[in-house]
Amino acid sequence: MRKKFLISTLLSVSMIVSSLSGIPRTVSAADQQIAQIATQADPAASELPPEENDPGYERLSGAYEPAAEENISGNTENETNSVSTRSSGTTDTSGFLSVNPAGSRLKGYASTVSSYTGKTYTHASDHDGLNIYNGIDVSYHQGNINWENVKAAGIDFAILRLGYRGYSNGSLVTDSKFAAYMQDAIAAGMPLGVYFWTEAINVDEAVQEAQYVVDKLAPYKTSITMPVVIDWELNSNSRHGGLSQETNTTICTAFCDLVKQNGYTPMIYANISDLNNNLDGVGLSQKYEIWVARYNNIVNNSTASFYGNYSMWQYSSSGSVNGISTKVDMNYWYTLGSPSSPVFSHGTTQGAIATATPTPDDIDSLDDVENLSAKSYSKKLVLSWDDVEDADGYQIYRKDSYNGSYKKVKQLADGDTTSWTNSGLSKNHEYYYKVRAFHKNSDKTVYSEYALITAATKASCQSGITKKNFVLYKKPLKSSAKLMTVKKGMPLEYVGVTYRKNGNKFHHFRYYVSSKVYDGYSRTRSGLTYYTQGITTAKLNLRKTAGTSGRLLTSIPKNTALPLLGTKRVKKATWYRVAFSTKKNTVITGYVSGSYINK
Known part of the structure; x- marks a missing residue:
């Protein structure tokens, strides 16, 4: 018991320090120390029944609903006024939701009534033109399932929990109902994917979990046409509590990359809060499928709280489906394809498609576009x-x-x-x-x-110096939370006029502080004295006076926007006087070489 208390205390302290700093941490010595302690086995842990060592026990058994408890207000602007009509969803015998009388694709802010919760859900406009399908995700908490009845009830796909890493001793455990669910669901013709509840605290453990999943799936590979998912969640027992955002993101990346290498479509499950704070959700969404957990529905869900792309939405944990005696998680899947012929933004499961013989010019991947x-x-x-x-x-x-x-x-x-x-x-x-x-x-x-x-679009690029305290907001919304108050005398880049679909406009600014960049918005452009803007083309020294003999004050990162306050010539070379913040609301004025400035 003393050992468990020590682990919990260390994790809690790490989380508090991380939240107070507000700065994502790399895999630090503190992270490594937490990882080392958390992986020490408690001899009594292996004696616990599976549900007590199961990190998903609290949520999957209905003890709490983290996605519902977020209570994120999101976009409080009444954007529904811009939508003249909405169609009520109807369900045909296959479970496909036809939300528009004229066709089968989503349009506008379409709304559907779930047959499994009795509630109305509004779909993000980012999914315009996509098909929408009903799905469930299940674990042993659902008990015995009649899969033929489930399919007859209109469920189009299912994501089965393959297993989890135990929170006490870090052991890998297969869900006790996985084999039975697989056999019966396959017999019923249900399109399937799987998920694994991660408690990995480093890349090695993430790879171990992914390999465990791949090995368990070997007998069923051709039956897995839906994604293979890493389920990233926090609860009171989490081993990975307190790790940095960068570490958590790297863990998800390692898991997904190995899954993809083995011919499956990787996906990441997390709630809105974790995607925005504990993971780099936006970055991950550029590489992998995202499955968002959010139970409090709002209009324009994707852009109001999560700015990445997602293709699956877990909208309730309280669904009622014929063939399942307990409440069950309900999901919508947005796609150009269908469960029988799946289409994903980041590649299709290899087991579901035929492969052609490669030609000498065939390649497996491309490098990313850089320096856009x-x-x-x-x-x-x-x-x-x-x-x-x-x-x-x-x-x-x-x-x-x-x-x-x-x-x-x-x-x-x-x-x-x-x-x-x-x-x-x-x-x-x-x-x-x-x-x-x-x-x-x-x-x-x-x-x-x-x-x-x-x-x-603007005639010239400009940066400015604030003439008085200047408030920046997190989002271009009338009701947005404040990002920060920038004090008088601080340098800001003026990016341009930001428009919303309803015609409202805001002004977009960037505040460069050391190696960080803060994007903020304002209703006004005034309040600054504007200057011609320069962009650093390399890491650049800021000196007290013009010339290489000037005292070094600090260095400025590449691609930083600076207000050019003045010009001096030293030995036929141009030097610009600029202002730069090394920390919030602290400014240093000095000179940089014009050879490394683009105007």
């Missing part, structure tokens, strides 16, 4: 990036408003073309782009990950 930049003009933006080896071309997507949806605006069919001019744009308007490379194999097209950039 944008040059602003009054009515156009010029995008450029580094060429990607083996690329046959590039796809460019754009959204015109902060809470809008990306649409493909250009496909370049030449891998050597690494720039594109987007003309005919509105003045003083912020746009959002994502660019990826592609290569055409003999049997499929391979894509790189997306590179993202936000840029605004």
